[in-house]
Amino acid sequence: MVQGHTIAVFLSEELRNTDLPVYAIWYFLRGMTAPIFMFTAGTVFVYLFRSVKKNFNENYRVKKGIRRAFLLILIGYLLRYPTWKVLDFSEVTTDKWQLFFDVDVLQLIGFSLLILLVILFITEKLKLNYTTTFIIGASFVFLVSPFIETINWDSFLPAPVAAYFYSGSGSLFPLFPWMGYVISGGVLGSYLAQNPMVFKTSRFSIILAIYGAAFTLTALLSALLLKAYQIQIIDPQAEPNTILFRMGFVLMLTAVISYISLKVNKIPQLLILAGRNTLLVYVVHLVILYGSAWSPGLNILWGYSFSGWQSFFAALIMILLMIFTVMGIHKLKIRNKELVT
Numbered sequence: 001m002v003q004g005h006t007i008a009v010f011l012s013e014e015l016r017n018t019d020l021p022v023y024a025i026w027y028f029l030r031g032m033t034a035p036i037f038m039f040t041a042g043t044v045f046v047y048l049f050r051s052v053k054k055n056f057n058e059n060y061r062v063k064k065g066i067r068r069a070f071l072l073i074l075i076g077y078l079l080r081y082p083t084w085k086v087l088d089f090s091e092v093t094t095d096k097w098q099l100f101f102d103v104d105v106l107q108l109i110g111f112s113l114l115i116l117l118v119i120l121f122i123t124e125k126l127k128l129n130y131t132t133t134f135i136i137g138a139s140f141v142f143l144v145s146p147f148i149e150t151i152n153w154d155s156f157l158p159a160p161v162a163a164y165f166y167s168g169s170g171s172l173f174p175l176f177p178w179m180g181y182v183i184s185g186g187v188l189g190s191y192l193a194q195n196p197m198v199f200k201t202s203r204f205s206i207i208l209a210i211y212g213a214a215f216t217l218t219a220l221l222s223a224l225l226l227k228a229y230q231i232q233i234i235d236p237q238a239e240p241n242t243i244l245f246r247m248g249f250v251l252m253l254t255a256v257i258s259y260i261s262l263k264v265n266k267i268p269q270l271l272i273l274a275g276r277n278t279l280l281v282y283v284v285h286l287v288i289l290y291g292s293a294w295s296p297g298l299n300i301l302w303g304y305s306f307s308g309w310q311s312f313f314a315a316l317i318m319i320l321l322m323i324f325t326v327m328g329i330h331k332l333k334i335r336n337k338e339l340v341t
Helices: 001-008 021-049 059-081 094-101 104-126 130-149 175-194 202-228 241-262 269-276 278-290 300-302 308-340
Strands: none
Touching: 001 021, 001 278, 001 300, 001 308, 021 059, 021 104, 021 241, 059 104, 059 278, 104 130, 104 175, 104 241, 130 175, 130 241, 175 202, 175 241, 202 241, 269 278, 269 308, 278 300
């Protein structure tokens, strides 16, 4: 994520060519970052929620999830805030308002977490199977996405609301189809909560890999059918072959990581700290690169001007900076705790 944004900001235009093998590989992997991020968010959220063996109304993760969801939404809008004057909007142009309304990844995940809570509530009250409900929910989102995209939501909904439904408003991550990846993560999270020790077996990794391969093969078949029947979908992100391929990749990557974890006896502390501070890392590196209403970003100085090697070292420096940030926050927390005690 960090290197992807950094290289995307600095790499010069002439090097952004998929005929170049290195760029083609980077471009492919960058396209997988968002689905991985969203799938993981859904998995972790549902796993932690269902690991608490209490009814929905008594589960403390309901309030915690709601707070987290609205925090993500708030930060998402603050990153795109249209004016440095905070409450004076007299100089805000229409384009700046539209940019502010556009839905990015934080708003998408925030609202998706609220949807997950709704699904969890309905499933418990109707005594349905959790895994099945999440599968149906994700499938519904993916299936209706091509049709949702054909509707001009701006024509009858306020711009801030319409931005959540389709990319035609300028949103990078509208709910359809991107919410489907978060709900799909709920399938795995629910399964892990029901079978807490299953990830410690190689069989679990093999099953994930088989499902991943099945999704990938189905994606290839879907692409052939779309081409054969000359079916065109407005948003490429909503194409069945794109969704299936991304899900297949995510599952196979999860299978690989799961298998590697069987061989690891101890997780490095740095990875644990990074995992606990993903939101901090996300916000800080975006502000540095793209700026905010109150600070300029590096994209103004050197955007689209670096060579391949310069972009590589810029990404490396940014990653190291995020590591030092996380370590510094951790040491500060320890120092404050010592002062309190």
